[in-house]
Amino acid sequence: MEFRFTVLASGSTGNATLVQSGDKMVLVDAGHSLKKLEELMSQQGVSGHDIDAVLITHEHSDHIKGLNALARKYELPVYANEATWGALERHTSHVPAERRVIMRTGDEADFGSMRVRSYPISHDAAEPVGYTFMDDGYKLSLATDLGYVSDMVRRSIIDSDVLVLESNHDPEMLRMGRYPWNIKRRILSDIGHLSNEAAGEALCELMTERTRRVYLAHLSLNHNMMELARITVNSVMEDRGHFFRKDEHPLRDTYPHQPTPWDQIKRKSL
Structure with a gap:
């Protein structure tokens, strides 16, 4: 079973990461325009049609810039906690209600054999989170936009096989x-x-x-x-x-x- 990832873009101009396990693929954040996201995915041999879901860390524009267009064009479910959904509504996001999935901070979601867990981070957003991905005993952790590494963050991401920090x-x-x-x-x-x-x-x-x-x-x-x-x-x-x-x-x-x-x-x- 292949368990792999690529950081499509990272920085204040836009953030997006693809994680794949077998035939399931999720996108963490959509911080570039739809055109740019499609270009980045194409470089990796991927289309928006290959994505099963989008996970959002928080509502800042460098993490959600292309979210509306991406979710609508490819009819993707979008996962975020309730506070982040509220902040997205106040900002720019108008993801259709049927595409919104509330994933409470600390909850888990399964995509095939891949299990995703969110954890709280310290950042100036409504309820920002990071994500860990686990499959067949392997662990990938994504931890950015951190004011500091709290005990909760440390417990969540320690002992990862691969860490994006x-x-x-x-x-x-x-x-x-x-x-x-x-x-x-x-x-x-x-x-x-x-x-x-x-x-x-x-x-x-x-x-x-x-x-x-x-x-x-x-x-x-x-x-x-x-x-x-x-x-x-x-x-x-x-x-x-x-x-x-x-x-x-x-x-x-x-x-x-x-x-x-x-x-x-x-x-x-x-």
Whole structure:
């Protein structure tokens, strides 16, 4: 049974991730226009007709921009908790009632053999969540838009085979950047975004012998760089005594306008 995923896009310009197990496929967030989402999916050999459902993390535009058009064109069910549905209604979403599925935070949903569980995160949205995906003993966790890694987040995503974790900004680049101070304060707060240093500190607790790869996600275009994120995360982990073997390269990049290669989730060979 194939269990794989691709991060179609990640960052403040738009977010979307495909997760597939066997003949079931779900899309997490739809943060680009329908045209862009279809282009990204096409690059991965996928059509909107292949998707079984859309899961929404929260109502910010970089996560729902193409939701209405995508759900209508392909007649897709959309999963979100009740507070997020309320926020979506107040903003831009007009998903038909028959397509709306309420998935309470902490609940599970099954798509074939794949089980999805949501968990609460800290972000400035109505009731934001992350998702874990489990199939045949394997575990994939998606954790972005985190103000900080709470005990609940830690319990939910620890011991994942593959982890997609936010590494949003370098604090000094952010402080020196052109954003107004109120936006900088929000990003740096407990309901904002995870810094490179905070991502490295979190990984010291989250990575186990089971963890094969970590994708650094939701990087700021203005206040971060891919290489800087990798170097900082590595440095923080090494400072705390966590060293990768020289033949291992577990830190992977994600991109704002192009997908990551399909990644099949399986354990390391012993």
